Amino acid sequence: MARSLAAAMAVIIVAVAAFWSATEGFRVFTTEGARRLDVARSPRPLPAVVLEDQDGRRVGPEWLRGRVVLVEFVYTRCPTLCSTLGEVFGRLSQALPGVALLSISFDMEHDGRAELKDYALRHGADGDRWRVVRPTSGGDLRELLDTAGVVVIPDSWGGYQHNAAVHLVDDRGRLVRVLDFEPLSALIDEVTPWLAS
Incomplete structure (x- = not known):
């Protein structure tokens, strides 16, 4: 009986230790939570890729420097x-006039300039402070998605399954946070301190 109890306790201790390790000390319980914690712990520069916006203009890494940028990864048919x-x-864009916005399409096959322009018009992107863009090469797209930890999986309806969040890039061009997009008031509260720094 005592041996059985000791064996059961050993199994429980090992299981709790494994769960503690896998959940970063009980702080995260999903891969998305782990991605967010990893970015917060280890900010990383966005890759120096060239993007094309809804008006066909080049958007390079210099556009990120010196400003706080919120980034979303989307596809326009979603x-x-x-x-x-x-x-x-x-x-x-209305609540935080000091922030720049970047909507990056990961659907290079379907999202050309006309589709980016339509998305911009539907949502009010002004083409100045808020730009809707796509990478100019598949390699650049892969590098962006890998850096941000965005997973994109084609679905059986011609669309994609993907993780959705708001990515906060600081004024040095580093991805520093991955944030929930709802509720809006909490998102604004998370971003505001970055504008003051």
Whole structure:
């Protein structure tokens, strides 16, 4: 009986230790939570890639420098999360005049200049402070997605499953936070201190 109890306790201790390790000390319980914690702990520079905006203009890494930028990863045909993110960015553009916004399409096959322009018009992107862009090469897209930890998986309806969040890039061009886009008031509270620094 005592041996059984000791063996059971050993199994429980090992299981708790493994769970503690896998959840970063009980701080995260999903891969998305782990991604967010990793970015907060280890900010990383966004890759120096060239993007093309809704007006066909080049958007290079210099556009990020010296300003706080909120980034979303979307595809313009998305009827759900991407549309919601576009609405959130529209509200953020009004609530946080000191922040720049960048909507990056990961659907290079379908999102050309006309589709980017349509997305911009639907959500109120002005083409100046808020730009809707796409990478100019598949390698640049992969580098952006890998740096941000964004997972994009084609679905059986011609769209994509992907993680959706607001990515905060500081004035040095580093990805420093991955934030929930709802509720809006909490998002604004998270971003505001970065504007003052």
